[in-house]
Amino acid sequence: MCRIEFCLLVFSISIIDASTLNGAQPSSRNNELKQFPSDFLFGAATSSYQIEGAWNEGGKGWSMWDHLVRTAPEHIADNTTGDVASNSYYFYKRDVQILKELGVNIYRFSISWPRILPYGRPDYVNREGVDYYNNLINELLANDITPFVTMYHWELPQNLNERGGWLTRDTDDENIIDWFGDYARVLYREFGDRVKHWLTINEPYIHCNHGYGYANHAPRRSSPGEGYYECGRNILLAHARAYHIYKEEFSQGGQVGIVLSCDWAMPSTDSEADAQAVLDYFDFHFGIYMDPIFSPQGNQPQSLIDRIANMSAAQGYSESRLRPFTEEQIDYMRGTSDFLALNHYTSYIVYKNESVNGMYVVPSHNDDAQIGMYRDPSWLQSISPWLYGYPAGLHNLLVYIKNKYNSPTIYITENGFSSNPGLIDNDRVTYYRGYLNAVLDALDDGVDVRGYCAWSLMDNFEWAAGFTVRFGLYQVDMNDPERPRTPRKSALVYKEIIRSRVIDPEYNPDPYETDGSYVIKTSCVFVITLALLNIVL
Ligand code: NOJ
Numbered sequence: 001m002c003r004i005e006f007c008l009l010v011f012s013i014s015i016i017d018a019s020t021l022n023g024a025q026p027s028s029r030n031n032e033l034k035q036f037p038s039d040f041l042f043g044a045a046t047s048s049y050q051i052e053g054a055w056n057e058g059g060k061g062w063s064m065w066d067h068l069v070r071t072a073p074e075h076i077a078d079n080t081t082g083d084v085a086s087n088s089y090y091f092y093k094r095d096v097q098i099l100k101e102l103g104v105n106i107y108r109f110s111i112s113w114p115r116i117l118p119y120g121r122p123d124y125v126n127r128e129g130v131d132y133y134n135n136l137i138n139e140l141l142a143n144d145i146t147p148f149v150t151m152y153h154w155e156l157p158q159n160l161n162e163r164g165g166w167l168t169r170d171t172d173d174e175n176i177i178d179w180f181g182d183y184a185r186v187l188y189r190e191f192g193d194r195v196k197h198w199l200t201i202n203e204p205y206i207h208c209n210h211g212y213g214y215a216n217h218a219p220r221r222s223s224p225g226e227g228y229y230e231c232g233r234n235i236l237l238a239h240a241r242a243y244h245i246y247k248e249e250f251s252q253g254g255q256v257g258i259v260l261s262c263d264w265a266m267p268s269t270d271s272e273a274d275a276q277a278v279l280d281y282f283d284f285h286f287g288i289y290m291d292p293i294f295s296p297q298g299n300q301p302q303s304l305i306d307r308i309a310n311m312s313a314a315q316g317y318s319e320s321r322l323r324p325f326t327e328e329q330i331d332y333m334r335g336t337s338d339f340l341a342l343n344h345y346t347s348y349i350v351y352k353n354e355s356v357n358g359m360y361v362v363p364s365h366n367d368d369a370q371i372g373m374y375r376d377p378s379w380l381q382s383i384s385p386w387l388y389g390y391p392a393g394l395h396n397l398l399v400y401i402k403n404k405y406n407s408p409t410i411y412i413t414e415n416g417f418s419s420n421p422g423l424i425d426n427d428r429v430t431y432y433r434g435y436l437n438a439v440l441d442a443l444d445d446g447v448d449v450r451g452y453c454a455w456s457l458m459d460n461f462e463w464a465a466g467f468t469v470r471f472g473l474y475q476v477d478m479n480d481p482e483r484p485r486t487p488r489k490s491a492l493v494y495k496e497i498i499r500s501r502v503i504d505p506e507y508n509p510d511p512y513e514t515d516g517s518y519v520i521k522t523s524c525v526f527v528i529t530l531a532l533l534n535i536v537l
Contacts (some may be wrong), residue, residue, distance in 0.1 A: 004425030033502040034440045041146070041451030042498045043106035044099060044473060045414050046155035047202070049082045050460035052112060056091035059126040061118025062157035064165070064218040072220065073118045078466040085461045086476045087483045089132060096139045098474055098485050099457065103498045107140055108413055108453045110150035110202070113157050113183055116190075120157030122182050130190050137194050148341075148413065148453070150199040150259065151187055151242065152180070154207055154217065161219050166212065166231040170329075177237045184242035188250050196254035199341045199413065200242045203261040204235040204289050213365065216464050229322045236292050236333055243336035256340035258293060259413055260452075262286040262391030262401075264347040265373070273352035277371040279303070281350050282400075286368040290340075292325070298334035299325060308368050315363055340401070343414035343455075346386065347393030347485040348373040380431060384418040384462075384469050389427075391434030398442035398449060409448045412439065416455035418462070418469040428490040433503050440503070454494060458485050487511055 020209035036042075049065050055065075069081035088095055099107050113120065140147050156165050160179055168175040184200070201207075208231035210217035213224035221227050241257045246256050263280035267274035282304075287301040299305075300322070309320040325333070353359065353372035359367040380389030394415070401410065415432035432454065442449055459472035467478055473491035477484050487495075492509035 004279060019182045025218065030292050033504065034437075034444070036440065036497075036501040037443070038501070040443075040452075040501075041105040041411070042494075043104045043108055043148065043451060043453040044102065044457035045108035045148075045453040045455050046088070046095075046457050046460060047110040047150065048112035048115070049085075049153070049155050050456075050534060051086040051088040051095075051458065052115075053082070053084040053087040053104055055081070055083045058089065058115070058128040058132060059118060060112065060129060061114035061120070061126075062158040063112065063114045064158050064161040065155060066114075067158045067161070068218040068220060075220070076464055076466045077374075077468045080461065082461040084483075086458055086478075086485075091483060091485075092132075093135045093139060094485060095457065096143055096145065099140070099145055100488070101474070101487070102491060102495045106146045106148050106197075106451060106453065106455070108148040108150065108199070109136070110153035110155075112155050113152060114155060116186060117157065117183060120160035120179060120183070122186050125186060125190075137191060141194060144297060146197065147195050148411070149187075149191070149195045150198040150201060150202050151184055152200065152212070153202040156219070156477060161253060162319050163218060165251040166208070166234050167221070167227055168234070169230075170237055172236070176234050177241050181241035185245050185249065188246055188252065192246075192250055192254065196252070198242075198246065198254060198256045200239040200256060201235050202259045203343055204232050204258075205261055205285055208232045208235065210463075211366070214529040224361055224365055225367070226321050228365050231322060232288060232314075233325070236289060237329065239293070240333040240336045244332070257337045257339040257341045257411075258289070259341040259343060260286065260289050261343040261345075261414075262290075262397060263345060264390070264397045265350045266347065266393075266396075268349050268351035268374075271352075274350065277350045277352040280307075280352075280369050280371050280444070281348070281373075284365060284371075290331070290405065293335070293337050294408055295334075295408070298330045304368075307370075311363065311368055323500035337408075339409040339450075340405075341411050341413040342401070344394050344397060344412065345415065346388050347375075347379070347390040349376060351375050380417075380427060380434075382418040382427070382431075382469075383420060384465070387418055389417060389431045389434060391431075391438040393438075394435050395438035395441045395445075398439070398447040399445050402442075402445070402447045407446075407448050409450055411451040411453070413453050414447065414455040415452065416471050418471050421459075421470055421475060423475060423486065424486050425488045425490050428488070429493050432490055432494060432497075433505065436497060436503055 024137050065082060069076060073079050116126060118124060120413055137147050166176055170177055200235050208228045211219055212221045212231040213228035215222040224386055243256045262285060265278050267278050272354040283301045283304045288304060291427055292299055308322040312320045350371045350373050352370060354370050375388045415435050417428045419425050419428055439449060439452055454472040458474040459470045460471050473494055474485040474487055489509060490509045492511060493507060496507050
């Protein structure tokens with residue numbers, strides 16, 4: 001059991017003091033509230049399909065999400081689409097205004113591939129799409145807000161999806177690695193004079209798991225034991241291609257990184273088997289993407305390679321379902337990230353589960369991982385079944401990454417909590433305070449974390465959940481054509497944290513006091529209701 005990772009994990013857990021484990025207490029040094037360093041960057045994040053709308057306007061082509069919501073509308077919880085969403089294509093100036101209101105330093109948004117290249121390939125560049133992002137970037141810079149730009153947040157042009165998308169093979173004449181590289185080159189050329197922080201691909205684990213494993217997201221493939229791994233393999237190679245193109249063909253002085261998601265996992269019991277389950281959790285959810293880029297030796301974790309090879313052989317496959325990388329590919333991927341963009345939301349308690357007992361489809365990456373997972377019901381529960389708040393998990397994870405991967409520079413590019421509509425979002429406030437305290441604790445432990453983006457700036461289209469859950473600091477009225485953005489209590493709390501650089505647990509703003517329009521609208525409804533009652537009675 002004395003694998004180096006486990007020793008690091010135990011070390012990481014052991015240095016965490018009890019006050020952070022419940023996450024409820026404000027972090028303090030010598031009874032003073034801890035302060036974020038003056039150069040720590042605060043931000044908010046969104047993605048194009050989730051907020052932009054204008055799905056078939058301004059020369060944009062179809063993405064695989066446009067295709068999904070038209071061909072399988074029943075698959076979205078409330079039968080909605082991202083056709084209009086928060087309509088940021090038209091209201092981007094208002095978005096910049098609310099970023100300014102919050103006082104953030106950075107805005108993480110994504111570029112829609114088919115808005116720039118309607119058919120996916122650079123033989124036809126849509127100038128209207130380029131203008132839209134130029135306007136947004138210029139507006140941000142004019143307001144002293146630094147753009148962090150995601151190149152791919154799951155919007156594959158449908159044309160490329162039909163030509164095999166993330167399941168093409170690197171050995172094919174036409175493949176996604178070349179396609180993504182060519183797209184990245186266009187972005188650097190058009191925007192690289194002003195954008196200095198590029199995030200290549202968002203959350204390979206979630207994209208491949210939901211899109212190619214379990215058919216929850218576009219393009220709705222069901223292949224959790226093969227397609228899932230192929231997708232991830234291609235994403236790693238495509239990311240590396242975009243990185244090399246930037247470094248070798250451009251001299252724009254910026255940085256390129258990948259966005260990986262990772263939740264925290266802790267063992268169910270102190271048995272060796274459950275300790276192994278924790279190692280497996282990290283290998284199968286994080287190491288599989290992290291190690292090829294950030295480990296000194298490169299490539300995916302050997303234990304994972306061996307496990308999948310053995311299980312594939314036992315299942316009658318002639319070769320491993322995880323196709324091995326060549327030595328050349330391993331070298332090509334190693335070191336291809338100037339920073340880690342980390343998305344983190346929740347934690348799990350895990351246990352070893354060798355006999356699958358009908359829990360997972362076989363073969364599948366979940367079956368390969370051989371773990372079961374659950375939550376502590378006392379953790380802060382959101383309205384998304386997968387999201388429970390446990391702030392110490394973020395502190396633990398940051399320390400784990402520092403120790404295991406030689407202290408990479410980290411930007412937290414997503415962290416947030418879902419709720420029902422409404423301006424008084426006390427649970428979200430509790431969540432943000434807890435998680436930001438965890439960041440302060442990690443800074444104290446010497447983690448090189450430079451920034452934090454709340455997910456999300458505003459309510460948006462939450463993929464298969466449609467608009468049934470809200471993640472916004474700002475509420476968006478999806479029934480009003482003007483899509484008004486109204487600050488929730490959490491927005492006011494976040495704003496005060498950014499201003500003061502401390503987390504004051506006593507600060508208790510009232511969002512109704514700050515939003516005149518809301519009060520006026522509510523009063524109008526009240527007066528009209530009274531008038532109607534008067535008539536009826
Ligand atoms: C991560 C994804 O990047 C984002 O698109 C999604 O809305 C949030 N998680 C919340 O589920």
